[in-house]
Amino acid sequence: MKASLTVILAFIKLTQLVSAAAIANPDVQISLNIDGDHVSVDKNDNEKKVEKSQLNSNRSLLDYMFGFLMDNEADMSIAENKNKKQALPLSDELSVLTMQDDYQVPDKDDLRDINGSSVLYRGGEFGGLVSFAHLPYANCYDPAAFDDEKFDIAVVGAPFDTGTSYRPGTRFGPTGIRMGSRRLAPAYSVYSGFNPYSNWAKIVDCGDPPVTPLDNRIALDQIYRAERAIRNHKTTGKSKQKAPKVFTLGGDHTITLPAVKAAYEKYGKISVIHFDSHLDTWNPYYFGGNITSYQAMNHGTYLHWAHEKGYLSDNCIHAAIRGPYPGPRDVQHDIDCGFDRILARDIDKIGADGIIKKIKERIGSTDAPVYITVDVDSMDPAFTPATGTVEPGGWSSRELLTVLDGLEGLNVVGGDVVEVSPPYDSAEITSLAAAQVADSIISLMVLKEQE
Ligand SMILES: *[C@@H]1O[C@H](CO)[C@@H](O)[C@H](O)[C@H]1NC(C)=O
Ligand SMILES: *[C@@H]1O[C@H](CO)[C@@H](O)[C@H](O)[C@H]1NC(C)=O
Ligand SMILES: *[C@@H]1O[C@H](CO)[C@@H](O)[C@H](O)[C@H]1NC(C)=O
Numbered sequence: 001m002k003a004s005l006t007v008i009l010a011f012i013k014l015t016q017l018v019s020a021a022a023i024a025n026p027d028v029q030i031s032l033n034i035d036g037d038h039v040s041v042d043k044n045d046n047e048k049k050v051e052k053s054q055l056n057s058n059r060s061l062l063d064y065m066f067g068f069l070m071d072n073e074a075d076m077s078i079a080e081n082k083n084k085k086q087a088l089p090l091s092d093e094l095s096v097l098t099m100q101d102d103y104q105v106p107d108k109d110d111l112r113d114i115n116g117s118s119v120l121y122r123g124g125e126f127g128g129l130v131s132f133a134h135l136p137y138a139n140c141y142d143p144a145a146f147d148d149e150k151f152d153i154a155v156v157g158a159p160f161d162t163g164t165s166y167r168p169g170t171r172f173g174p175t176g177i178r179m180g181s182r183r184l185a186p187a188y189s190v191y192s193g194f195n196p197y198s199n200w201a202k203i204v205d206c207g208d209p210p211v212t213p214l215d216n217r218i219a220l221d222q223i224y225r226a227e228r229a230i231r232n233h234k235t236t237g238k239s240k241q242k243a244p245k246v247f248t249l250g251g252d253h254t255i256t257l258p259a260v261k262a263a264y265e266k267y268g269k270i271s272v273i274h275f276d277s278h279l280d281t282w283n284p285y286y287f288g289g290n291i292t293s294y295q296a297m298n299h300g301t302y303l304h305w306a307h308e309k310g311y312l313s314d315n316c317i318h319a320a321i322r323g324p325y326p327g328p329r330d331v332q333h334d335i336d337c338g339f340d341r342i343l344a345r346d347i348d349k350i351g352a353d354g355i356i357k358k359i360k361e362r363i364g365s366t367d368a369p370v371y372i373t374v375d376v377d378s379m380d381p382a383f384t385p386a387t388g389t390v391e392p393g394g395w396s397s398r399e400l401l402t403v404l405d406g407l408e409g410l411n412v413v414g415g416d417v418v419e420v421s422p423p424y425d426s427a428e429i430t431s432l433a434a435a436q437v438a439d440s441i442i443s444l445m446v447l448k449e450q451e
Contacts, residue, residue: 065105066108116128125183130175130178130179130182131155131178131207132155132184132205132435132438133155133181133197133435134184134185135155135185135203135205137204137207138154138204138205140154140207140230141206141209146229146232147233147234148234150233150234150235150236151203151204151236151244152202152235152236152238152239152241152244152245153201153202153204153244153245153445153446154204154205154230154245154246154247155203155204155206155247155249155442156206156209156227156230156246156247156248156249157178157208157248158174158209158223158248158249158250158255158258158416159171159173159208159211159251160211160254160255162219162252163252163297163298163302164252164298164388164389165298165300165389166388167387167389167421167424168388169422169423169424170250170251170418170419170421171213171251172421172422172423173249173250173251173418173419173420173434174208174250174251175422176386176422176428176430176434177249177417177420177434177435177438178205179428179431180428180430180431180433181435181439184197184436184439185197192405194443194447196439196445196447199450200238200239200450201236201238201239201445201446201449202236203442203446206226209223210222211223216297220255220257220258220297223255223259224258224262227248227258227261227263230244230262231243231246231262231263239450241449243266245412246259246414246415247415247416247438247445248414248416249416249417249420249434249438250416250418251418251419252299252418253276253280253299253300253373253375253388253418254297254298255416256302256371256373257297257306260272260306260311260312261306261309262414263311263369263371263414267369267413268369269310269311269313269369270312270313270369270371270413270414271312271315271363271369271370272303272306272312272317272370272371272372273317273359273363273370273371273372274303274317274318274319275318275319275372275374275375276318276319276320276323276373276374276375276378277320277344277375277378277389277394278300278323278391279303279318279323279330279331279334280302280303280304280318280375281301281307281330282300282326282333283301283330283333284296284297284298284304286329299388299419303316303339312337313368315338315362315363316337316338316339316362317339317359317363318334318339318341319359319378319403320342320343320344320347320395321341321342321343321344322343322344322345322391322393322394323377342355342358342359344393344395345393347395347399352402352406355403355406356403356406356407359403359407360407363410366409366411367411368410368411369413370410370411370413371415372414372441372444374400374415374434374441375418376418376420376430376433376437377389377390377394377419379395379396379397379400379433380392380393380395383396383397384420384430384433385425385426385429386422386423386425386429387420387421387424389419397433400437401436401437404437404441407444408448409448412441415438415442417434417437417438420434
């Protein structure tokens with residue numbers, strides 16, 4: 001029964017195809033010639049001028065798009081609708097939907113909007129493979145091309161989630177954030193009139209390096225080698241910066257360790273501005289792993305390790321902190337790691353301006369190399385529910401974006417947005433917020449070098 005139904009359906013499909021082929025005449029097309037006249041061109045390249053009255057005579061949408069048959073008398077009569085079923089006249093209300101008489105749909109070989117070289121119509125959000133904000137894709141991992149493949153800022157994904165202590169799923173974060181970024185470009189900020197993607201900087205998307213889900217030691221090393229390779233590329237030379245700046249799409253927060261290491265190798269000690277509900281400087285022998293050193297490396301301890309390894313300056317700062325401290329000595333250990341703390345509720349007392357001032361004072365100099373890392377749990381779960389360790393009572397996405405934009409002037413050499421777990425998301429709410437965070441931090445990189 002099922003088999004015979006398939007055969008019947010296939011037969012119907014085939015007859016439809018055959019009859020469609022008999023009706024359409026792809027060999028004849030109306031186009032503009034060199035003098036600007038409308039002509040019909042048959043398969044032997046014979047041109048025939050088309051009178052304007054014929055052109056405007058009740059053409060259907062398909063006639064507009066694909067041309068109509070004009071090969072001989074019989075075809076002319078079809079074009080003039082003599083043998084064709086007449087369309088009902090349009091009411092005035094509906095006539096607003098008809099194309100303007102002099103509008104020329106693109107020629108059938110015109111690919112400008114299809115290949116992205118021109119924008120003829122709205123809809124680019126959906127075109128192409130999904131890169132961050134439709135940035136061009138670059139192969140950033142061929143040592144032979146480090147000199148010739150030049151760019152100023154690179155976006156890279158780190159699909160890693162095996163350092164998380166609660167909700168997994170951030171291995172899908174880079175893809176989720178890229179999906180959330182499709183409406184970012186071309187677009188100008190209503191606050192600053194600024195569009196980072198059509199400014200001086202060449203910004204590319206390096207895709208994601210492979211990251212093994214089976215061994216964190218290997219995975220974090222893969223991310224480190226990718227970040228290092230990206231920073232070894234030459235820049236376009238349009239600013240004084242010597243090496244590309246890198247923005248990473250996480251991944252759970254452990255990925256910040258290899259990213260900061262690669263930045264440290266280029267710039268020396270890095271000042272980290274860390275937006276998060278948790279400190280993440282936890283003493284690994286206390287928090288989540290004092291049995292093996294493998295356990296001791298996770299998304300709550302990577303800043304402890306970054307400090308231990310000497311990558312950090314003593315001017316680091318956290319903001320939006322509110323997650324409970326696992327132990328009474330956490331704050332002292334945090335201070336020992338070089339950090340100050342801004343708590344989530346401080347924004348109610350000193351406002352976004354007060355937060356911005358405090359961060360800038362802590363960093364001290366506009367030359368100091370800064371790395372901004374944003375855990376989306378710095379925002380309230382109302383704005384970013386799909387994350388690893390959710391803590392109520394956080395900042396709104398507007399508050400965080402205001403603070404980020406206020407950091408203009410700092411020398412941001414790297415950044416990331418992490419802990420987006422798309423499997424927990426709804427309506428892309430978390431991915432959209434993360435994409436906007438990335439947009440703000442990339443803007444800081446572009447604005448700094450424009451000074
Ligand atoms: C278009 O069709 C309408 C209604 O069928 C008819 O009145 C009108 O004359 C036609 N126009 C042309 C240019 O053929
Ligand atoms: C896009 O197609 C047009 C032809 O319609 C061609 O001239 C142009 O070079 C193409 N651009 C790219 C980037 O492929
Ligand atoms: C591990 O930490 C716990 C407290 O969190 C402590 O009770 C235990 O003695 C520690 N074990 C080792 C081997 O340090």
